[in-house]
Amino acid sequence: MNEALRNAAYSDKYREECAKFQPLFSEDNREEDETITLPEDYKILKTTYRGKVNGCNLHGNSNVLLDSNGETIHIWNSFDNDAEFHTFIYHRNGNKYLVYRQELYGYTVFDLANNKEFQYYPQCVLDGREYFIWTDVHYNPLNNLLAVSGCIWGAPWSTLIVDFENPMAEPKFQHDIIDCLEGGYDVYDDADFVRWEDLNLVLSCYNIEKNEKEEIIVPPGIYQNTDSN
Numbered sequence: 001m002n003e004a005l006r007n008a009a010y011s012d013k014y015r016e017e018c019a020k021f022q023p024l025f026s027e028d029n030r031e032e033d034e035t036i037t038l039p040e041d042y043k044i045l046k047t048t049y050r051g052k053v054n055g056c057n058l059h060g061n062s063n064v065l066l067d068s069n070g071e072t073i074h075i076w077n078s079f080d081n082d083a084e085f086h087t088f089i090y091h092r093n094g095n096k097y098l099v100y101r102q103e104l105y106g107y108t109v110f111d112l113a114n115n116k117e118f119q120y121y122p123q124c125v126l127d128g129r130e131y132f133i134w135t136d137v138h139y140n141p142l143n144n145l146l147a148v149s150g151c152i153w154g155a156p157w158s159t160l161i162v163d164f165e166n167p168m169a170e171p172k173f174q175h176d177i178i179d180c181l182e183g184g185y186d187v188y189d190d191a192d193f194v195r196w197e198d199l200n201l202v203l204s205c206y207n208i209e210k211n212e213k214e215e216i217i218v219p220p221g222i223y224q225n226t227d228s229n
Contacts, residue, residue, distance in 0.1 A: 004129070007170045009106065009121035017126070021079050024049050024058045038098070039088045041068035042112070048081065065098065065110065073115050080104040083135040083150075089167075092141040097167050099137050099146075107134050109167045118168040132160050132176070139164060140196040143220065147177075147193045147201060157190045159203060161223050177203065180222050 029051035036044040045064040065074035096112040106121035136149040148160040163171040190206040201218040
């Protein structure tokens, strides 16, 4: 993976940036509580906060993950809850994971068997550049890949293909599926995930040349092209 996508989540600079916005989670900014039900009786107790911190208008959540016995096993803060998601994944390695977004960019994985967290935050965002915003994930155990719905801010909707062989480590590759298609962004303006069909990826794409939506099937030989990293 190139340097721009190196994981910066455990860097001093990232910790310093998070500390600047920690005042968001004050009682004065508290809005509402919500319970999110997950498979196997896991639950997330979510509290929403909204306020102005260091000149920025922020809206985020504090979150408590409960196991099936109602015991707290994980606590985290989210500094941006736009298009948030919490996806329960049964991995081919036999473990269960919760995948969610802790920031507007990047993602976090919580290992439900070992109660360990791994966060990924791309270096390019810490350097002030845009990157793909995750809004949902779709795991395929046949190839250990995630098809990630989302977009770069202000750009067409697309699907990111992300290595998920080792959920608790930086992915070996991640690339925009539109860049893998013949014609790329000159032909396609959107690429929405529809489903995994065995090893094939099914997308609903807007074809600029035809001026219409079309469903296309993308075989492994196309979506596993990692040259677009």
